[in-house]
Amino acid sequence: MERLIERSLFASRWMMAPMYLGLAGALAILVWVFLVELWKFLLIVPVMTVNDAILGVLALIDLSLAANLLMIVIFSGYENFVSRMDLDKERDRPEWQGEVxxxxxxxxxxxxxxxxxxxxxxxxxxxxxxxxxxxxxxxxxxxxxxxxxxxxxxxxxxxxxxxxxxxxxxxxxx
CATH class of the missing domain: 1.10.287 (Helix Hairpins)
Structure with missing residues (x-):
């Protein structure tokens, strides 16, 4: 009975996987918002003031940082709480992945x-x-x-x- 309970609890970690997939969807939304902001920014370039330029760049940086934060949560959360990603042969794998x-x-x-x-x-x-x-x-x-x-x-x-x-x-x- 104890082994069954422990295996069930251990398997329950997979209930987190849909949450990480949902966060990946949220990342897609952030990409869309970033592209919309970038488009708005590009449209005002001809009449842009220094303040407009700085505020526009800060908005883009803000979205980029939020996306980075989301990626850290997705990768680290999945690997810490659900399962290791078998991506050792991937050249583009971030160095910190699997180590946070x-x-x-x-x-x-x-x-x-x-x-x-x-x-x-x-x-x-x-x-x-x-x-x-x-x-x-x-x-x-x-x-x-x-x-x-x-x-x-x-x-x-x-x-x-x-x-x-x-x-x-x-x-x-x-």
């Missing part, structure tokens, strides 16, 4: 979120007249929450990895 554990995934996620939040904040600062001081304040607070969360996650992972590395030494005899 859950701890590394958390840090990559929070770093990406901080970068995306920073870009949103930079967009606000580039067009500050459009926003109320209260809105700007909240954007800064939210960004700082992401930054502090990232630092705390990194510190917790560092503490945990150092704690695992140390072996408890017996107290010296008196």
């Amino acid at each position: 554990d859950f701890s590394g995934l958390k840090l990559k996620l929070i770093a990406s979120i901080v970068a995306i939040s920073g870009i949103h904040l930079l967009k606000v600062f580039m067009d500050v007249a459009k926003y109320t001081p209260d809105h700007i304040r909240w954007m800064v607070v939210i960004h700082m929450v992401f930054v502090v969360s990232g630092v705390l996650l990194a510190a917790m992972d560092w503490i945990a990895s150092n704690a695992k590395g140390r072996k408890k030494k017996p107290y010296p005899a008196d």
